[in-house]
Amino acid sequence: MFWIIGGTLTAVTALAIAAPILRRKARDEFRGRAQAIYVDQLNEVDRDEKMNLISPDEAESARTEIKRRMLSAARKEPHEPATTGRKGAGLLIAAALAVPVLGGGLYFLVGHPGVPSLPYADRADERAEIARINKLVAKLRSRLEADPNSPVEGWVLLARTYMRLSRPTEAVWAYGKLLQRGDGEKDPEIYVLYAEAQIATDKGVVTPKSEAALDRALKVDPRNVGAIYYKATAYEQAGELNKAYAMLRDRIESESTRQPWMDSVAARANDLAQRIGARPVKVPAAAPGPSQADVAAAAGMSDAQRKDFIRSMVGRLAERLKSQPDDLDGWLRLGRAYVVLGEKDKARDAYDRAGKLATALPADDPRHQEIRKGLESTSLND
Numbered sequence: 001m002f003w004i005i006g007g008t009l010t011a012v013t014a015l016a017i018a019a020p021i022l023r024r025k026a027r028d029e030f031r032g033r034a035q036a037i038y039v040d041q042l043n044e045v046d047r048d049e050k051m052n053l054i055s056p057d058e059a060e061s062a063r064t065e066i067k068r069r070m071l072s073a074a075r076k077e078p079h080e081p082a083t084t085g086r087k088g089a090g091l092l093i094a095a096a097l098a099v100p101v102l103g104g105g106l107y108f109l110v111g112h113p114g115v116p117s118l119p120y121a122d123r124a125d126e127r128a129e130i131a132r133i134n135k136l137v138a139k140l141r142s143r144l145e146a147d148p149n150s151p152v153e154g155w156v157l158l159a160r161t162y163m164r165l166s167r168p169t170e171a172v173w174a175y176g177k178l179l180q181r182g183d184g185e186k187d188p189e190i191y192v193l194y195a196e197a198q199i200a201t202d203k204g205v206v207t208p209k210s211e212a213a214l215d216r217a218l219k220v221d222p223r224n225v226g227a228i229y230y231k232a233t234a235y236e237q238a239g240e241l242n243k244a245y246a247m248l249r250d251r252i253e254s255e256s257t258r259q260p261w262m263d264s265v266a267a268r269a270n271d272l273a274q275r276i277g278a279r280p281v282k283v284p285a286a287a288p289g290p291s292q293a294d295v296a297a298a299a300g301m302s303d304a305q306r307k308d309f310i311r312s313m314v315g316r317l318a319e320r321l322k323s324q325p326d327d328l329d330g331w332l333r334l335g336r337a338y339v340v341l342g343e344k345d346k347a348r349d350a351y352d353r354a355g356k357l358a359t360a361l362p363a364d365d366p367r368h369q370e371i372r373k374g375l376e377s378t379s380l381n382d
Helices: 002-050 054-076 087-112 120-146 154-164 170-181 191-200 207-220 225-236 241-254 264-276 292-299 301-324 328-341 346-362 366-377
Strands: none
Touching: 002 054, 054 301, 120 154, 120 170, 120 366, 154 191, 170 191, 191 207, 207 225, 225 241, 241 264, 264 346, 301 328, 328 346, 328 366, 346 366
């Protein structure tokens, strides 16, 4: 029974892919013949006029009528994208036949049609976990709505949770609450997060509503990476590839040192560069760590000398970060170094700075966990 049903569905799917191609080919041939007839009629009018069989006025009137019929016939045809040609249609038909054959062969080798699906009753743990999370989310939402002075962090946590639960519409609502209070003018990242949730709601399309939020973020902070990335996406979707590329390129090239967000932004910029024939964007090299000479020198030092040596390197790193405060990885290195030196207050400050920069990172980036652990370790009582 399984193979009968599977084979039937496969055949129907293959026909559904191939049939429109064959029908379109027949329509194109008919459409071409119809237009050819009208072209022949125009040529006949030209010949009759040259042979003085009809007057110029009659010829012009006939041409006008034939052209009107050509336009009328063209309007009656359904609007369809241009056909792919014989080679493209052949490839599609071949794919329609090859995919089910290959898929069936692969399933025959590794599939197990006799294995029953997991009974609903056996998913009790999964259902219980989902119910627990939904209960916590509802509780957090109630507390935030009841408190007129609820913290920004609480609303952001609620919205991020909605996004992880694939509920972007509710995330838009949560971020919208912060924007109504005016928190976006204090922290433009809220505008970016709101736009990101709205884009997810709109299936990846940057609508005017999302773009307006991005424009507000850029007005407050013209260098905001998230706002620039999504604004470039809006340009790309509007067909303005050169603007999108230039926006990403200029933001990368405005930095003199490597930043954690550069790889993903450069990849997007270089994809655009390839499409428009522009030069690729180069990401600055990462800040160098201790040289081999430094490591060798440290190995022969006493404990006191080694600690002073580390402290001097930490001092140089801290001084550099004053002029390059957007170096997230630099703040993480500084936090780790202060932990080694036992200076918890300075380590906590470094991790705090790193945490603020990490808001633009994806939720699964491991640096979020490192920052959280660093803050927890430096907050413990001695």
